[in-house]
Amino acid sequence: MPLAWGALLAVQxxxxxxxxxxxxVHLLNAGMVAAMLLLGVALLLRRAPREAMWALPDASVAxxxxxxxxxxxxxxxxxxxxxxxxxxxxxxLGLAGVVREVRAARGGGR
Amino acid sequence: MSxxxxxxxxxxxxxSLSGTDHKAVATRVIGTSLAFFLAGGVMALLMRTExxxxxxxxxxxxxxxxxxxxxxxxxxxxxxxxxxxxxxLYFVPLQIGAADVAGPRVALLGSWLYTFGGVVMYAGFLAKxxxxxxxWVGFDPLASAVHSPGRxxxxxxxxxxxxxxxxxxxxxxxxxxxLRRRAPDMTLxxxxxxxxxxVASVLMVVVSFPVLIVAMALLFAERQWGDLLGGGVTYQxxxxxxxxxxxxxxxxxxxxxxxEVLATFSDRRFFGYVFFVASLLLFASLSVSIWGHHMFxxxxxxxxxxxxASTLIVVPAGVEYFDTIATMWGGRIRASAAFLFAVGFxxxxxxxxxxxxxxxxxxxxxxxxxxxxxxxxxxxxxxxGSLFGIFAAIYYWWPKITGWMLREGLGRLHFAxxxxxxxxxxxxxxxxxxxxxxxxxxxxxxAEGWATLNLLSTIGSYAMGAAVLVFLLNLAWSWAVARxxxxxxxxxxxxxxxxxxxxxxxxxxxxxxxIRSHAxxxxxxxxxxx
Numbered sequence: 001m002p003l004a005w006g007a008l009l010a011v012q013x014x015x016x017x018x019x020x021x022x023x024x025v026h027l028l029n030a031g032m033v034a035a036m037l038l039l040g041v042a043l044l045l046r047r048a049p050r051e052a053m054w055a056l057p058d059a060s061v062a063x064x065x066x067x068x069x070x071x072x073x074x075x076x077x078x079x080x081x082x083x084x085x086x087x088x089x090x091x092x093l094g095l096a097g098v099v100r101e102v103r104a105a106r107g108g109g110r
Numbered sequence: 111m112s113x114x115x116x117x118x119x120x121x122x123x124x125x126s127l128s129g130t131d132h133k134a135v136a137t138r139v140i141g142t143s144l145a146f147f148l149a150g151g152v153m154a155l156l157m158r159t160e161x162x163x164x165x166x167x168x169x170x171x172x173x174x175x176x177x178x179x180x181x182x183x184x185x186x187x188x189x190x191x192x193x194x195x196x197x198x199l200y201f202v203p204l205q206i207g208a209a210d211v212a213g214p215r216v217a218l219l220g221s222w223l224y225t226f227g228g229v230v231m232y233a234g235f236l237a238k239x240x241x242x243x244x245x246w247v248g249f250d251p252l253a254s255a256v257h258s259p260g261r262x263x264x265x266x267x268x269x270x271x272x273x274x275x276x277x278x279x280x281x282x283x284x285x286x287x288x289l290r291r292r293a294p295d296m297t298l299x300x301x302x303x304x305x306x307x308x309v310a311s312v313l314m315v316v317v318s319f320p321v322l323i324v325a326m327a328l329l330f331a332e333r334q335w336g337d338l339l340g341g342g343v344t345y346q347x348x349x350x351x352x353x354x355x356x357x358x359x360x361x362x363x364x365x366x367x368x369x370e371v372l373a374t375f376s377d378r379r380f381f382g383y384v385f386f387v388a389s390l391l392l393f394a395s396l397s398v399s400i401w402g403h404h405m406f407x408x409x410x411x412x413x414x415x416x417x418x419a420s421t422l423i424v425v426p427a428g429v430e431y432f433d434t435i436a437t438m439w440g441g442r443i444r445a446s447a448a449f450l451f452a453v454g455f456x457x458x459x460x461x462x463x464x465x466x467x468x469x470x471x472x473x474x475x476x477x478x479x480x481x482x483x484x485x486x487x488x489x490x491x492x493x494x495g496s497l498f499g500i501f502a503a504i505y506y507w508w509p510k511i512t513g514w515m516l517r518e519g520l521g522r523l524h525f526a527x528x529x530x531x532x533x534x535x536x537x538x539x540x541x542x543x544x545x546x547x548x549x550x551x552x553x554x555x556x557a558e559g560w561a562t563l564n565l566l567s568t569i570g571s572y573a574m575g576a577a578v579l580v581f582l583l584n585l586a587w588s589w590a591v592a593r594x595x596x597x598x599x600x601x602x603x604x605x606x607x608x609x610x611x612x613x614x615x616x617x618x619x620x621x622x623x624x625i626r627s628h629a630x631x632x633x634x635x636x637x638x639x640x
Contacts (some may be wrong), residue, residue, distance in 0.1 A: 001289070001298060005313055008395040012419070016399075019412035024347050025402070032317045032398060039316075043289060058615075061128045063215045067222030067276075074268050075230065077330075078261060098215060 003040030009033045057105055062097025069094050130214035131615055135221045136200035137511065139280075142225050143193040148578070149232075150184035153177045155575055158535075162568040164556040174552035175243035180234075182246030183266065187273050188228045190496045191356060194363040195280050195315070196221075197503055198308035200511065202284055204606035205302045207293025207625065209616040212286035216279050223276030231269025234262035242266040245550065247353065248329060250345035255333040264330065271326045274319050274352075281315035284308060293605075295625040299387070302604045302628050303373075303380055306387050307366025310394040314355040314362075317398050322352035343410045350401035358397040360492060361459070362390065364499020365430055368452040371506050372434055374600050375449040376441025379629050382433040389426035389433075396423055406472045407479045413472040420470035427463055431456065446600075447521025451502035454529050458494025462487055465540070480550075483543030489536045493574075498528070501581070509595030513611045520584035527577035534570025538563040603629035 013029035072087025129135070157177050160168045169177065203211050211217050234241040239260025244253035248270070253263055288301070288309055301309075325348035332338045339345045373380045380386070400423070402416035434456060443449070465487040469475045478484055501524070508516050542563050547554060554560050598607040608631060609618050623630050 001309075002313070005391055005395060008391065009398065012395060012399045016412070016415055019415040021412045021415070022347075022410065024344065025411070028321070028347065028351050029399065031321075035317060036313075057130045057215060059125050059128045060130050060215050060218055061124060063130075063218045064128045064222055067219050067226060070223065071226040071230065071272060074272060078264050078268070101215075 001040075002036050002043060006033055006036030006040055009036055057101055060098065060101055062094045062101060064094075065090050065097060066094030128218070130210075130218050132199050132203055132211040132214060132217060133511075133613065135214070135217050136196040139192050139196035139199070139221050139224065142228065143189045143196065146184050146188040146228060147193075150181050150189060151575065151578060153181040153184070155571055157181065158568040158571040160552060161554070161564045163561055163565060164554055167553075169552070171552040172240070172243065175550070176235075176241040178550055179242050179245050179266075180232075183231060183270070185492070186246055186356065186360070187270055188224075188231070190360040190492065190500070191277060192224055192273070193500060194311065194360055194496070195277055195284070195308075197363055197367070197507075198284050198305075198311070199280055201507065201606055202305050202308050203287055203291065204609070204613060204617055205305045205604050206288065206291065206296050207605050207618070207622050208287060208291035209618070210291075211283050212291050213283045217283040220276040220279030220283070223279065224273045225276075227269045227272030227274075227276060229269075230265055230272060233269075234265040237262040237265060239263075247349055248326075250329060250332065250339055250342045253329060253333075258333075264333065267326050267330045267333075271323055274322050274326075278315060278319040278323075281312035281319070284312045285316065293622055293625060299384065300625055300628050302366075303369040303383065303386060304363070304366035304604075306390055307362045307364075307369075310390040311359045311362045313391075314359050314394050314398055318352040318355040321348055325349050325352070343405070343408050346405050346408065347401070350404040351398075354401040354404060355394075355398045357488070357491065358394065360496045361499075362394070364455060364496050364503065365434070367499050367503040367506065368455050369434055369437065370602075370604065371448045371452040371502050372437050373629070373632075374506075374602050375444045375446055375452075376438045377444075377601070378437055378441040379603070379627075379632055380433070381436035381439075382429070383628055385429055386433045389429040393423065393426035393430070396420075396426070403470055403472075403475070406475045417470055417472045421467060423470075424463075424467055431460070446505070447516070447518050447525060448502050448505035448600075450522060450525045451498050451505060454525060455495055455498035455502060458490055458498055458529075458532060462490030462492075462494055465490065478543060480548055481543035482539040482547045482549055485549045486536045486539035486543060489539070490532075493536070494532050497532075501525075501528070506600070507606075509599050510606055510611045510613070513595055514588060514592040515595050515599065516588045517584050520580055520587065524577050524580045524584060527573055527580060531570050531573030531575075531577055534573060535567050536570070538567045538570075542567075598631070601631075601635070603632040605630060607631055 009029070010033045013026070013033050016025065016029060069087045069090030069092075072090060073084050074087075076083030076085070076087050126134070156169060157174065160166055160174055199211060199217060203209070237260055239262050242248075242253070242258060242263040242265075244258050244263060248266065251257055288305065292301070325345060328339055328348070329345065369380055369386070396419055400416055400420045402411035402413075403420045405411045406413055406416070465483070469478050469484060469487055505516055505521050542560055545558070545560065547558070547560050554564075595611045597609065597611055600607070605622065605625075606613070608623055609620070623634050626633055
């Protein structure tokens with residue numbers, strides 16, 4: 001489906017060449033077409049069998065910590081390096097927590 | 111498809127805030143977006159009060175500029191778009207027979223980035239220089255450090271970036287869910303119309319939201335280090351590449367809702383399903399290709415191409431209208447609140463859509479651009495369209511989400527007030543724009559003769575406010591004196607009605623009904639007629 005939609009976008013992008021347009025317009029169109037075609041090809045190549053059973057995490061505090069960490073890093077760009085460092089620390093901690101959750105789920109759910 | 115839940119340790123509030131059940135995540139995003147809607151609505155009422163008569167000075171010019179910037183930003187980045195995607199996050203897994211969304215942690219991360227982004231954006235009100243005043247677009251160089259000094263503008267940039275990143279993650283999860291988590295018999299062409307509408311929406315999000323994030327990064331960098339964008343036109347290309355598709359991200363899910371609601375309350379299968387799906391994908395492909403029509407007056411775009419492609423939108427839109435109206439034709443209509451809002455959507459969005467064809471013509475746009483004609487156009491599509499679609503979705507799916515019913519009588523009163531309010535607010539604005547009233551002005555000369563139409567528009571906005579109050583009353587009353595909904599109060603057609611209200615953790619605790627079309631429950635009920 002992404003491939004088909006990407007092909008439709010490609011047709012429209014091609015039609016634009018018949019009109020005088022700047023480089024940025026063509027680049028934006030080309031990027032969009034490329035992204036869709038890449039996604040479509042990736043999905044075709046990675047035709048993983050549908051799992052009959054998979055493990056669902058019930059809650060993930062670590063993920064919320066990652067979100068807070070990323071927000072703090074972004075805000076820290078404005079408010080100071082101290083906040084960037086705090087945010088980076090939370091993000092790393094949060095990601096470590098997510099990895100732990102995934103490993104626990106793989107051990108317990110399958 | 112089945113799944114096993116891995117038990118988690120957190121309890122109580124921590125569990126509520128970190129739960130990965132797609133329904134819990136979606137409900138939280140919906141609740142947050144509705145809170146932002148109320149805030150944005152108050153800002154709108156303040157603006158309309160200022161414009162009720164000339165020289166009122168209810169708020170200063172600077173405050174007015176901040177109000178229209180934050181009103182637009184709230185409604186687009188923090189209310190309608192998140193609400194639409196959250197509706198998909200709740201119902202797409204149910205409609206396709208999946209036990210959960212693909213990548214539930216990613217969806218959870220996205221929900222919190224959106225929430226934090228909203229808080230950061232609103233932090234601008236606390237900044238020394240106040241909230242930003244560069245419009246919801248953040249036009250460069252108006253948004254530059256010279257013309258928008260101070261942290262308020264920076265917080266706006268951060269807020270937009272975080273919210274957009276969050277919504278992009280949620281959209282990725284939805285796309286992966288549709289492609290990888292459908293029930294065994296649920297082929298792509300058996301997915302319900304709402305799910306297809308969400309698919310078309312997330313395709314647009316995936317393509318356009320990354321460009322917004324790049325635009326925000328470049329805008330921030332320019333505020334720190336000087337001219338990097340090479341002028342305002344470059345920024346406009348990057349921004350509108352996102353800014354046009356996002357208005358369809360705010361519309362498509364609700365045409366999907368309207369399709370479901372009209373089919374259910376007409377007791378008919380959706381008419382022209384395959385053509386509808388094809389039109390959604392064609393509509394989406396056109397929508398990501400026509401951003402230049404926001405830039406006709408810059409004289410820096412191929413007006414012929416963008417005008418032609420923008421006008422072509424009428425083809426898939428027409429197919430969708432024809433299909434939704436034909437769905438009702440000859441049906442046994444039940445005029446529930448959800449049905450009324452769905453019909454209201456069709457009427458109000460039609461006004462907005464037809465006026466869009468008008469401004470899609472470059473020569474007409476040269477006159478209409480930056481006037482109240484444009485304001486009326488997009489408010490009819492977004493308020494008349496998306497807002498009516500939102501309320502149709504709420505009245506339709508509230509029983510499924512909560513397990514209790516909203517009051518139909520209050521729902522009809524809500525509808526009546528809203529339809530009067532929307533038309534009284536925005537129809538006069540077409541005339542105001544035609545008479546030359548520019549948008550984004552805090553005051554106007556009495557000699558222009560715009561006072562009467564502005565007063566009518568303001569009265570209409572108060573009627574809209576009253577409609578929202580009736581809605582809130584309906585929520586409170588229905589919660590206080592709850593009436594149980596049951597699994598399927600409406601005789602729905604799609605799989606979410608085949609499970610309990612609210613659904614269990616893994617969505618279905620009984621075998622799915624046979625899936626032979628996009629309306630499995632309708633097929634089950636009508637047997638030989640299907």
